Amino acid sequence: DTGVSQDPRHKITKRGQNVTFRCDPISEHNRLYWYRQTLGQGPEFLTYFQNEAQLEKSRLLSDRFSAERPKGSFSTLEIQRTEQGDSAMYLCASSHPGTDTQYFGPGTRLTVL
Amino acid sequence: AQTVTQSQPEMSVQEAETVTLSCTYDTSESNYYLFWYKQPPSRQMILVIRQEAYKQQNATENRFSVNFQKAAKSFSLKISDSQLGDTAMYFCAGRSGNTGKLIFGQGTTLQVKP
Numbered sequence: 001d002t003g004v005s006q007d008p009r010h011k012i013t014k015r016g017q018n019v020t021f022r023c024d025p026i027s028e029h030n031r032l033y034w035y036r037q038t039l040g041q042g043p044e045f046l047t048y049f050q051n052e053a054q055l056e057k058s059r060l061l062s063d064r065f066s067a068e069r070p071k072g073s074f075s076t077l078e079i080q081r082t083e084q085g086d087s088a089m090y091l092c093a094s095s096h097p098g099t100d101t102q103y104f105g106p107g108t109r110l111t112v113l
Numbered sequence: 114a115q116t117v118t119q120s121q122p123e124m125s126v127q128e129a130e131t132v133t134l135s136c137t138y139d140t141s142e143s144n145y146y147l148f149w150y151k152q153p154p155s156r157q158m159i160l161v162i163r164q165e166a167y168k169q170q171n172a173t174e175n176r177f178s179v180n181f182q183k184a185a186k187s188f189s190l191k192i193s194d195s196q197l198g199d200t201a202m203y204f205c206a207g208r209s210g211n212t213g214k215l216i217f218g219q220g221t222t223l224q225v226k227p
Contacts, residue, residue, distance in 0.1 A: 042217030
């Protein structure tokens with residue numbers, strides 16, 4: 001069990017650029033979650049998948065944000081036309097069928113200049 | 114709407130002493146689950162303890178225990194015999210049984226002093 005992994009760990013981009021983050025959940029975890037965390041605050045829910053189906057999306061997830069989990073394994077989160085307000089830590093978590101314990105990855109820290 | 118509130122932004126405790134972190138929640142759901150997560154500096158979030166809101170018995174995990182007061186919608190975390198490695202930000206979170214998403218509080222930064 002290698003844990004949830006996220007790539008990249010850090011991303012610096014210029015305003016207006018597109019960025020994509022990847023999350024690899026723990027093997028056999030069918031649920032995958034994305035959260036956003038700004039400095040000194042608690043994580044805010046963005047979206048989650050059960051297998052390849054996206055079951056819920058937050059209103060925080062504007063049209064510039066899109067998430068996919070095409071084969072029910074890894075997931076990608078894309079932000080188009082980044083804005084300075086998108087600067088945050090993006091956290092991914094996964095959970096095993098039948099349990100509600102979410103295991104978090106190390107996060108991707110995004111800085112938009 | 115579901116809300117989780119932590120009213121203590123920062124706390125400190127001497128090593129080996131006991132500290133209690135406060136959390137209140139608000140939900141109309143009866144099928145609700147509550148969690149405490151720990152986020153050490155520059156490290157990933159890990160689960161400390163969970164509580165099913167329909168159970169009266171308080172959850173316990175080694176030095177960590179909760180005081181769950183259902184009527185008051187209070188879910189505090191007690192850390193006994195505090196250790197330097199307990200220094201972290203602690204988040205209280207809730208989850209409705211109908212959804213997978215966690216709703217987090219604002220967090221409490223705990224400093225354990227030697």
